[in-house]
Amino acid sequence: MEKILTNYSPFIKTFLQSYLNEKSSILNFINQWGYDVSKRLKDFSINGKIIRGSIILFTEVMYGREINDESIKLAAAVELFHSGLLVHDDIIDCDELRRGDRSIFSQYKIKGANEKIVDPHYFGISMGICAGDIAFFIGFELLSSLKIDDISKGKIQQLFSREFVSVGLGQMQDVYFGKSIHEPNENEILKLYLYKTARYTFSLPFMLGGLLAGIDSKNLQLLEKLGEYLGLIFQMKDDELGIFGVKSNFGKPIGSDIKEEKKTLFHLYLFQQVTRGEKNRLRKIFGSTDVTARSIKYVQDLIIKYKIKEKIDKKINEYKTGAEEVILDMDIEDKYKEMLHSIIDYNLNRIK
């Protein structure tokens, strides 16, 4: 995966950079925010891992087609939509940090405070909502400017927009689970993972790359399935990093899932196993506005004590096996099958 990211992400970053630079000078004509938001979205977007965009290009190559300007445009559009979602997600989760830097709403909050704006926090939220919307609209403009055959273009746009509707619904479920007294079961959590992250991070870019390469529906379906397995592994590792990660690697504060009381599998399994006394203390930690290092340590220790990570890893291994079986059936050269295995490994071992 590292190799895939190194191979393809520079094309996408370069494109995003020049495209958003161009936008910033065009949009500056409308008002000061035209320049401002294009620049922020540019820095924000190229600061990401560019996983989704890179997978599109890799998949196209994997199925025997060379990448070109249009595939890079499509990859950049996915990254812009992804940025828009993250901008809104950070408002929803009140995350001040993202990708090792201030989140967009937090940047506007600071700007508001510097300019002596009343209630800079809400100013940040408002400007962040607009900035996320603009990321979608710019991404959509890019998508509508694709110069590829019209049938593929239609399919790509349909797949794209449908998947983002699902992501939005997954996001709503995530908000709800984090705040309501409803305790989701394992199935509900896995379904949330699927729609909020897994499918749009892996299935969607795999399939978009496949559509660019003009592959048959059998291979498209395999890519969709493969993406779901990889995405579930990705999300479960993300949960782990949210509890055990190191902030300087992860780019966002450790413990935010605890603060938000995200209903992760860790959360579910933990509450299923702990004693009544431990449960009482956990209830005070999860969802509290001030999660201390000591509280995080307490959660970590309980996870170790009850071998929760082992239970999660067992699940991850099932998905790994599932993914490997899918790869066997795909009509691609062996060297690409090996690279797909490297994506699995990347997901299993990532520290950020």
Added chain:
Amino acid sequence: MEKILTNYSPFIKTFLQSYLNEKSSILNFINQWGYDVSKRLKDFSINGKIIRGSIILFTEVMYGREINDESIKLAAAVELFHSGLLVHDDIIDCDELRRGDRSIFSQYKIKGANEKIVDPHYFGISMGICAGDIAFFIGFELLSSLKIDDISKGKIQQLFSREFVSVGLGQMQDVYFGKSIHEPNENEILKLYLYKTARYTFSLPFMLGGLLAGIDSKNLQLLEKLGEYLGLIFQMKDDELGIFGVKSNFGKPIGSDIKEEKKTLFHLYLFQQVTRGEKNRLRKIFGSTDVTARSIKYVQDLIIKYKIKEKIDKKINEYKTGAEEVILDMDIEDKYKEMLHSIIDYNLNRIK
């Protein structure tokens, strides 16, 4: 205009109703919010005036083409994007009411409170952000499913997405002007009106209808200009209704522009004319969280005392003349020119 709305909006409402009903059963498969948000967006969308969608259909007919399923789809897509913007706008402005009913974020706030969710207000904001995003994505899906010739489709998507980028930037400017100490001048205010409202409410639907009808660039440019004039009149009447309107007609609380200290032309002209004593009292009223009926009356009286409305009406009349000149040049039958004049009159006389 009334006639245009009565003629065309029922097609769009019927389509939105059946389309979002269908969506709600498909999306229900993903999670409970699939049904929930489709239903809310449906009620919210069909509750609007459907000005933008109706103008698309009217313009198509005006240029000699019959409307069909695809034009209705395009009209519905514009209305969905418009709904998405309003959903976010109500969060930004903390408006609990819209279109005579609770705004979407406020609906979720109530739902959250009923379900004993901690901080139901922020729950409402979070769910509202997602609901607005989903409106965009569903609108985009609709737009990508248009079955029209590919050249027009490309042009339509480009025009569409570019205009919404401008709306987003206008929205940012609006937030900034409402909160910062910067006092915008007349030009800045008019530019804000243009991008935040005028162009996307009139120029965009006029041009989309024109593109559907395959008109030449001369007429497209005339439609763009006409839309700007009409839109400016529309916004200036909106400002007036925000101060002098009747809540039961207007559908949202009177005085919210005062509470938000929107930098309208009324605001600008008023502050240019009042005495120091009046200015001090106005400063306490504008931007205060609790704007009383008495405060609104005070603002109204000053506007009357200093003949601010007359000054605004003079400007509106210039735009009216501008619009009438554009209409003269358009290559359409006289009966349609009369109908365009009726749109001007509607804008001049509307009470909601």
